[in-house]
Amino acid sequence: MSRHFMQHSDETTSVSSSSSSPERAVYDDTDFFTTQRNDSQSSLGVASLRDMTMSSSIELEHRISPVSRLPPELLISCFSKLSSSMDLRSCMLVSKTWSRNAVDLLWHRPLCNSWTNLLNVVQAVRKEDSYFPYFALVKRLNLSSLSDQISDGTVQPFMCCKRIERLTLTGCTKLTDHGVVSIVDGSNSLLALDITGLDAVTDHTLGAVAEHCPRLQGLNITDCSKVTDESLIAVAQSCRHLKRLKLNNCTLITDESVTSVARHCPAMLEIDLHNCRQITDESITSLISRGRQLRELRIAHCSLVTDNAFLELPKHLAFDSLRILDLTACYQVHDAAVEKIIEASPRLRNLVLAKCKDITDKSVHAITRLGKNLHYIHLGHCAHITDAAVIQLVKMCNRIRYIDLACCHRLTDASVKLLATLPKLRRIGLVKCQAITDRSIMALAKINNEINTIKPQTSLLERVHLSYCVHLTLQGIHALLNRCPKLTHLSLTGIQGFFMREDLTAFCREAPPEFTEHQRTMFCVFSGPKINQLRDYLNNEDRTSLYDTEGTMYDDREAEDAEADQQVTGMMHATGLGGADDDGMNDEDEVGEGSQYGEPPDS
Numbered sequence: 001m002s003r004h005f006m007q008h009s010d011e012t013t014s015v016s017s018s019s020s021s022p023e024r025a026v027y028d029d030t031d032f033f034t035t036q037r038n039d040s041q042s043s044l045g046v047a048s049l050r051d052m053t054m055s056s057s058i059e060l061e062h063r064i065s066p067v068s069r070l071p072p073e074l075l076i077s078c079f080s081k082l083s084s085s086m087d088l089r090s091c092m093l094v095s096k097t098w099s100r101n102a103v104d105l106l107w108h109r110p111l112c113n114s115w116t117n118l119l120n121v122v123q124a125v126r127k128e129d130s131y132f133p134y135f136a137l138v139k140r141l142n143l144s145s146l147s148d149q150i151s152d153g154t155v156q157p158f159m160c161c162k163r164i165e166r167l168t169l170t171g172c173t174k175l176t177d178h179g180v181v182s183i184v185d186g187s188n189s190l191l192a193l194d195i196t197g198l199d200a201v202t203d204h205t206l207g208a209v210a211e212h213c214p215r216l217q218g219l220n221i222t223d224c225s226k227v228t229d230e231s232l233i234a235v236a237q238s239c240r241h242l243k244r245l246k247l248n249n250c251t252l253i254t255d256e257s258v259t260s261v262a263r264h265c266p267a268m269l270e271i272d273l274h275n276c277r278q279i280t281d282e283s284i285t286s287l288i289s290r291g292r293q294l295r296e297l298r299i300a301h302c303s304l305v306t307d308n309a310f311l312e313l314p315k316h317l318a319f320d321s322l323r324i325l326d327l328t329a330c331y332q333v334h335d336a337a338v339e340k341i342i343e344a345s346p347r348l349r350n351l352v353l354a355k356c357k358d359i360t361d362k363s364v365h366a367i368t369r370l371g372k373n374l375h376y377i378h379l380g381h382c383a384h385i386t387d388a389a390v391i392q393l394v395k396m397c398n399r400i401r402y403i404d405l406a407c408c409h410r411l412t413d414a415s416v417k418l419l420a421t422l423p424k425l426r427r428i429g430l431v432k433c434q435a436i437t438d439r440s441i442m443a444l445a446k447i448n449n450e451i452n453t454i455k456p457q458t459s460l461l462e463r464v465h466l467s468y469c470v471h472l473t474l475q476g477i478h479a480l481l482n483r484c485p486k487l488t489h490l491s492l493t494g495i496q497g498f499f500m501r502e503d504l505t506a507f508c509r510e511a512p513p514e515f516t517e518h519q520r521t522m523f524c525v526f527s528g529p530k531i532n533q534l535r536d537y538l539n540n541e542d543r544t545s546l547y548d549t550e551g552t553m554y555d556d557r558e559a560e561d562a563e564a565d566q567q568v569t570g571m572m573h574a575t576g577l578g579g580a581d582d583d584g585m586n587d588e589d590e591v592g593e594g595s596q597y598g599e600p601p602d603s
Contacts, residue, residue, distance in 0.1 A: 152179030
């Protein structure tokens with residue numbers, strides 16, 4: 001078979017072209033925002049096929065063997081089951097037929113996680129007399145693993161790769177408009193572009209995207225602070241199949257461009273406007289009203305948004321697709337807006353109202369109407385909420401997996417005892433709920449009401465945040481550790497029984513470097529393997545010596561203990577303690593199970 005036959009024609013380039021990496025339909029969904037940081041881990045960049053030679057007798061044997069006479073579709077289906085890139089490479093060595101049908105699978109996502117691998121890939125795509133036109137096989141290009149080394153010159157060799165569908169340049173801060181445009185220019189197949197953190201990028205880049213990428217479905221320009229309404233409007237008008245848009249910290253964006261997106265991109269599924277501080281009610285009303293397929297809306301720290309953004313929604317219309325709504329620090333949102341949200345979006349699963357400090361029990365009672373649909377609820381800093389509302393929430397929404405009630409200082413053990421009965425509860429945040437005691441901990445540890453139980457119950461909790469709950473004791477926490485075998489994170493910052501004992505803080509992780517000396521002194525967070533080490537240490541210590549500095553588990557704290565608690569609380573407020581780690585559940589993986597934007601499973 002001549003080399004020319006395998007080299008140039010798109011139809012002949014790879015028999016597998018239409019099967020192993022099919023051309024997606026214009027309306028096809030993507031997993032752009034659900035990929036791993038380096039979604040090229042499973043591929044191998046092969047520099048050339050020159051070394052993949054075999055004797056003519058072996059080649060003839062494989063040509064006439066039954067397996068080599070399989071249709072390309074079946075061969076590709078078999079090869080696609082292989083999880084190892086080295087296995088795919090071995091398949092390419094079997095015969096030219098196998099090679100033609102395996103090369104697409106191997107090269108659609110070349111591995112660029114080291115400088116050596118990147119050089120090999122560059123060498124292959126630039127070679128003019130290679131057996132396969134590798135430049136035409138690259139469908140996904142991810143350079144984020146080498147972010148600090150990628151510059152405009154580095155990406156120039158990829159100008160010839162015009163069939164790229166997903167381009168990830170996250171954190172490549174040395175790139176400018178020139179470098180990004182060189183790849184985007186002529187890339188009509190581009191479906192997803194992630195240029196997070198490229199602060200040097202301007203409207204010029206998005207203008208090129210609007211001109212050359214009509215099939216674009218996902219765009220992430222987080223922290224691209226120089227982008228303005230002008231280019232975003234052009235993208236909205238040209239890329240009408242846009243489904244996912246992240247504009248985090250694009251502070252120059254206003255209602256003009258966001259309403260343009262709402263008008264021209266009816267297939268929008270997810271939009272994130274975190275910290276777009278010029279956004280007002282007009283944008284939010286337009287996005288929800290026009291985006292009948294909208295599943296996720298994040299407007300955290302959009303402080304100009306008020307109740308009217310939701311009260312102005314069309315009456316008698318339900319937005320059943322909306323699953324995730326994040327209103328963190330939307331200070332002007334009150335009970336009336338929450339009631340309208342629940343009425344209009346009865347299938348919400350994740351609702352974040354953290355720091356909406358004016359909402360009351362009335363909002364929580366409205367939220368209870370979500371029933372079994374509610375999986376994640378964040379009410380941190382909603383200080384007006386009481387036990388009565390939380391108890392009703394637990395009774396009506398028994399599928400809650402994650403709940404954060406940080407700084408809800410009116411809550412007592414009564415709330416936590418009910419929360420502990422949630423059968424699917426995995427993560428709970430009670431930071432600065434200073435009225436709770438070891439009674440709450442015993443409930444979370446499933447120790448209560450076991451008189452008639454043959455086998456002790458174990459808790460399914462994975463992450464527990466208890467920082468500054470100053471009435472908790474070591475004895476209670478010890479019981480929690482023993483009854484929570486799946487625990488991976490436990491925050492106890494500011495709890496006197498822990499941060500003042502060096503034998504226990506030895507198992508803590510390091511405090512963040514930006515913490516002050518006072519904050520470092522009180523920092524006490526256990527995670528990962530340190531949880532098991534702490535549990536083993538406590539179980540192996542003599543109980544008498546272990547608890548000799550504490551009172552009984554349920555004592556009411558006489559004057560001396562109360563005074564000590566007040567001192568801890570005073571230090572906490574005076575030094576401004578309670579960083580991101582201990583002020584609630586702020587981890588990225590906790591809003592949507594399994595991925596950054598994924599919905600929690602139904603079960």
